[in-house]
Each structure stands twice: as structure tokens, then as C-alpha cells.
Amino acid sequence: MTATDIAIVGVGKIARDQHIPSIAADPGFTLAATVSRSGGVDGTENHETLDALLEARPDIPAVSLCMPPVPRYEAARAAIAAGRHVMLEKPPGATVAEVFALERLAREAGVTLFATWHSRHAAGVAAAKDWLADKNIRRLRVDWKEDVRKWHPGQAWIWEPGGLGVFDPGINALSIVTEIMPVPLHLSAAELSFPENRDTPIAADLTFAGPGDIDATATFDWRQEGGEIWQIEIETDAGTLKLTEGGDRLFIDGAEQEVANAGEYPELYRRFAHLIDTGASDVDPAPLIHVADAFLLGRRIVTAPFHD
Incomplete structure (x- = not known):
């Protein structure tokens, strides 16, 4: 099995506590780069902005967006436009409309969009x-x-x-x-x-x-x-x-x-890998609609x- 290179965008508490260890333990992914203005991960290439990453590393096919919800739409939109598969931390957007828009953009671009709900x-x-x-x-x-x-x-x-x-x-x-x-x-x-x-x-x-x-x-x-x-x-x-x-x-x-x-976040990355392999997306806005x-x-x- 060949591991897929992935980049984490937003290296905060949830990324360090859950995403980075889950990627490290998953044979389906390799953490190839990060995007963080406050410091990335030791031994891993870091970029100041997502645009810089997308320009410098066209070989990285997937990104995991771990920043707060308000800036997440623009980041996801840019990654999708660049042909990258996108995994969204919860909630998938700051508004319900954003989620539907991203789903449409991913479908039109032919890339995977995974709106995660780790507690599921x-x-x-x-x-x-x-x-x-x-x-x-x-x-x-x-x-x-x-x-x-x-x-x-x-x-x-x-x-x-x-x-x-x-x-x-x-x-x-x-x-x-x-x-x-x-x-x-x-x-x-x-x-x-x-x-x-x-x-x-x-x-x-x-x-x-x-x-x-x-x-x-x-x-x-x-x-x-x-x-x-x-x-x-x-x-x-x-x-x-x-x-x-x-x-x-x-x-x-x-x-x-x-x-x-195997644990919530390891299961998320296992699911993301499956979605990429099968050319599918998983976007359920129901919890955000209740909010x-x-x-x-x-x-x-x-x-x-x-x-x-």
C-alpha cells in the first residue's frame, strides 16, 4: 500500500493532540507538510500560508484543515480549486451555506470532500x-x-x-x-x-x-x-x-x-483514505443545521x- 502525502493546515491543540498522532500511525498517509504561522512540526516542512503550500507542493494531493471554522471556507475553496482532496475538522463551516457550497465545488472539481464528525x-x-x-x-x-x-x-x-x-x-x-x-x-x-x-x-x-x-x-x-x-x-x-x-x-x-x-481520529483518517480511493465524498450538514x-x-x- 502506497501512503498518500497529506498536509495539515492549522497546527493548534487539536492538530497536535489528535491529527498528527493519527496520521503518524496510519499507513495510508504521510505527513508531508504543515501550514502554520506559529510554528509547525519538528522535522516537517512548514509554510506560512496555504497559498504558499499549494504553489510549492503540487505533489501533495490531500489537506486536512484544522483551523477554526470562520477561515475554513476560504481555505477549503482554495484547496479544492487547486485539485486537492480536503478533510474538514468539525464543524465543517461557520455557516450551513458554506458547507453546501463546498460540496458543490468539490463535486465539480472531482475531488474528495470529507466533513468529519469525530464523535460519530x-x-x-x-x-x-x-x-x-x-x-x-x-x-x-x-x-x-x-x-x-x-x-x-x-x-x-x-x-x-x-x-x-x-x-x-x-x-x-x-x-x-x-x-x-x-x-x-x-x-x-x-x-x-x-x-x-x-x-x-x-x-x-x-x-x-x-x-x-x-x-x-x-x-x-x-x-x-x-x-x-x-x-x-x-x-x-x-x-x-x-x-x-x-x-x-x-x-x-x-x-x-x-x-x-481504533479511536475516533484514526477512524477518520481511515475513512478519508477510503473516500479518496473510491472517488467519493462524505458531507453531512445535519448537526450544523441543528446549531x-x-x-x-x-x-x-x-x-x-x-x-x-
């Missing part, structure tokens, strides 16, 4: 989807709570327009829900809590509507202390399913199920200032 590749998600497939859903409860100071220290962009605020982690839960639920849901109400000194919410309460009398809600909160709560509980006519630890552990009626996989609807429907609540 957590160990318990596929098994949860299979178990729920023939069940009647009665209740969905999502609790996704963490400490922003721990997971996003000093990252000012998350508090700026387009940064999503608490929906940055919350969209992970939505990506799982939209993957495993056997029936479609749409947002019917939302309350968004904004610190008085920030432009994005620190907490959100969502209510969904769907077929029948489904009771479906989600709570996201960035003020959690004493450990993360990343869980989804679904009551059905045949028992209760629970995913905990971000989808890594699966319980049916309280009994833990045996699940295993956009929350901003459209959400009742704004102003809360105490937040300081790092």
Missing part, C-alpha cells in the same frame, strides 16, 4: 445505531457538560461570532444523535445563555420535535466542574440505551456492552461575565 466514530456509536434501528423511541435526553477552561484554555476564537461557543462541544453530541436516531428530529425551542462579555453562548437548552410523542431534549454547559458529563440516554419500547464518556461506553438496560475500535436552528429559535439569556 466513538466506540459505542455504531452498535448503538444498530440496536436502535428497529426500536420505537419514547424519550431522548442529552447531557453534554464540560469545563471550558480545561478544554479550550485561552482560545478566544470560540467566544467570537462563528466560534459556536458551547456548541463547539455540543455539536459532538448532535453528531451522534443525528447518526444513531432511527427517526428524524428538528429543533422546536432553545434557550441560549450568553455571558454579558461574550458573543457566543456558554450554555444551551434545546427541545426537539419528531414523530409521535417523542420527548427529546439536550443540555449543553461549559461551566461544569468536577469532571465531564458526556452522555446520551434513549428510552425505547424495548429498553433504555445509554452512551457515556462521549460515546465510548454503551449500556443497554444498565448492562455494559462490549465495544471497541443554526438553535441560534434562529433561541431565547437569549444574559449571564455573568466569563473570564479565563
Whole structure:
């Protein structure tokens, strides 16, 4: 198997924690270059800008975009125009329209576009989807709570327009829900809590509507202390399913199920390689649509200032 050269654009925390180790362990890819103004990866060629990379290295066929969502569209558009396959960190864009535009551009250019949702590749998600497939859903409860100071220290962009605020982690839960639920849901109400000194919410309460009398809600909160709560509980006519630890552990009626996989980001790169090999794309905007609807429907609540 011949490895595909790939470049990482945006060498921040998520790139160093997840993308770089996953590429290093994947026989399908070789990290050939990076794009970063603040320093790249030791021993790897670095470029100051994406345009510089695209001009200097026409031999690199794939790029993984790990920068914040607001500048991601222009970077993806430029890479697609240069004939490169593109992998997008979540969320795939700052707006839903951007995602549809990139999908069209990739299709016209004949390149692969992979809009990733890493939490869909957590160990318990596929098994949860299979178990729920023939069940009647009665209740969905999502609790996704963490400490922003721990997971996003000093990252000012998350508090700026387009940064999503608490929906940055919350969209992970939505990506799982939209993957495993056997029936479609749409947002019917939302309350968004904004610190008085920030432009994005620190907490959100969502209510969904769907077929029948489904009771479906989600709570996201960035003020959690004493450990993360990343869980989804679904009551059905045949028992209760629970995913905990971000989808890594699966319980049916309280009994833990045996699940295993290679890890979320290694699975993403395995999927990206398959898409490139088969000439396909994978672009699902459903989680981002829920977030956009929350901003459209959400009742704004102003809360105490937040300081790092």
C-alpha cells in the first residue's frame, strides 16, 4: 500500500493532540507538510500560508484543515480549486451555506470532500445505531457538560461570532444523535445563555420535535466542574440505551456492552483514505443545521461575565 502525502493546515491543540498522532500511525498517509504561522512540526516542512503550500507542493494531493471554522471556507475553496482532496475538522463551516457550497465545488472539481464528525466514530456509536434501528423511541435526553477552561484554555476564537461557543462541544453530541436516531428530529425551542462579555453562548437548552410523542431534549454547559458529563440516554419500547464518556461506553438496560475500535481520529483518517480511493465524498450538514436552528429559535439569556 502506497501512503498518500497529506498536509495539515492549522497546527493548534487539536492538530497536535489528535491529527498528527493519527496520521503518524496510519499507513495510508504521510505527513508531508504543515501550514502554520506559529510554528509547525519538528522535522516537517512548514509554510506560512496555504497559498504558499499549494504553489510549492503540487505533489501533495490531500489537506486536512484544522483551523477554526470562520477561515475554513476560504481555505477549503482554495484547496479544492487547486485539485486537492480536503478533510474538514468539525464543524465543517461557520455557516450551513458554506458547507453546501463546498460540496458543490468539490463535486465539480472531482475531488474528495470529507466533513468529519469525530464523535460519530466513538466506540459505542455504531452498535448503538444498530440496536436502535428497529426500536420505537419514547424519550431522548442529552447531557453534554464540560469545563471550558480545561478544554479550550485561552482560545478566544470560540467566544467570537462563528466560534459556536458551547456548541463547539455540543455539536459532538448532535453528531451522534443525528447518526444513531432511527427517526428524524428538528429543533422546536432553545434557550441560549450568553455571558454579558461574550458573543457566543456558554450554555444551551434545546427541545426537539419528531414523530409521535417523542420527548427529546439536550443540555449543553461549559461551566461544569468536577469532571465531564458526556452522555446520551434513549428510552425505547424495548429498553433504555445509554452512551457515556462521549460515546465510548454503551449500556443497554444498565448492562455494559462490549465495544471497541481504533479511536475516533484514526477512524477518520481511515475513512478519508477510503473516500479518496473510491472517488467519493462524505458531507453531512445535519448537526450544523441543528446549531443554526438553535441560534434562529433561541431565547437569549444574559449571564455573568466569563473570564479565563
